Amino acid sequence: MDLVQHGRSAATADLPLPLPATVIGRAGRKGVAVSGRATRDAVRADLAEVFRRDYQRVVGVAARVLGSRDEAEDVAQEVFLAFGRSAVPAGEAPGWLSVAAAHTALNLIRSGRRRASREETVAATAEVVAPDVAETVLTREDRSRVRAALAGLPRKHAVALVLRHSGLSYAEVAAALDMSPGSVGTTVRRAEAALRKELIRHASSD
């Protein structure tokens, strides 16, 4: 049971590029108008262009982590707010945005995971688990379990997995996470094996 780490790994240190300090904290508080706060920060000129090009994909990355598009859009907004006030080189924007989306979404689940586990102890699960996992028929519970396990993986493994499943190439994942392209396959493979084990373990114990 090495899937769920209760202590945090050095997760946030994995982000390859620094975000401006003033940004995420403000953006992280939903409903707080950012205008009027930290107004000296200029918004980068290419924001609209990058937004048009990458927003859908950033939502997709967050949605793979969260399983919910509404929450994923919240994450994407936060990420673009940060990006808008950053000096990330334009060429590195797609990778940066994807990594930031994955990190932000994973941070969200970590808190959601605790809530889910409390709910599980209260409510009896009505859903019937499919007897044959090989058919990859997944219950809602399976999905939430996969997400909890995802949040418990070493952060770099989880981000690499999510980026790969969001359609980034091995070279793009490697560049975004500052890994060698050769190690991306190994990292993704291990993450998948760990998550699959979690699915099977629960299916067979029912």
Place this chain on the structure above:
Amino acid sequence: MRHPTEGVLRRLLDEPAGVSEPDRAHVAGCPVCLGGLAAARQDADAVGTALQPAGEGTVDLPAAWHRLSTALPAGGVEPAPVPARARRARAALRRPVVAALAFGVVLAGAGTAAANDWLPVFRTEQLQPVGLDTADLVALPDLSAYGDVEVTGGDGPQQVPDAAAAAAQSGLDVPAVTTLPRGVTGEPDYQVVGELGATFTFSADRAARAAAESGEPAPPAPAGLDGSQVRLVAGPGVAAIWGQSAGVPALVVGRAVAPTAYSSSGVPFETMRDYLLSLPGLPDDVADQLRTFAADGSTLPLPVPSDRVTTESAEVDGVPATVLETRDQALAAVLWVEDGVVTVVAGSLGPDEVLTVAEDLD
């Protein structure tokens, strides 16, 4: 030939062109590798399905852009000057119970700096990132120009697995946050900073030389000061840090044994402190640190860069506290000292939010 790694097999599923020709040829004829490839495919498919988000796959781009635009700053507006608050900030520095956190600066590792120069190096030229550091909790003023300094301890921030380990290692109660502010999620990282101690032996000669460099003669030293020793001790400290994707803490709750001065021989610390403060050429930051340094450990001697931070008085559970906010309003902190222990709540939050967290601490 050796079997290709599981990473190569995994890539073969997605990007066969990225796998070398000899590897591909090997896998095609190797039952072991074909088995591994099949297992990799099953796992990849199962996980891919599990990660597939529910619902529609398209976003409303114009609506999303509108939402982002309203959240962006209007841009270009300088924050209004706050002269009244600045005056109060300077006054606050002189109050006995001013606990001050170094905002807008990142200590370049108090441990290392302390060992070399006995002064945390403030990288004031660095405007971004505005940060705070666990090492900020444990710092001492640099007096090396005025005598001999012998530093002990000062182990820089060290990661520990959980609150229990942090408590065991530091001997401090680790404050528990009952309700996290909005936007702060997850479990914190725990860090421990070791005790930093320094024994200072006052040298009248060196103090006179240091003063002379400023072009003014040093005032006469009180009797018995030359050769007097004082021991300054700060820490240990603990901090619980809630990170963010940005790597800048969303919330930091720290606690440290407040710096304390011990007179070991010669004149009382207060006499030495007041004399040092009277010397011409004493660097401002050292003066600020010294000035707030009481012999009873009731202060945290960290200078507040008042051009970057505003301060206000407040109370946390009846104890006088100081609220700090960076002028760009990106960070706020509240600090208070009780029974020789300083507690800090800081983060990329508003002053009201750090106060709420502070009042809810267990």
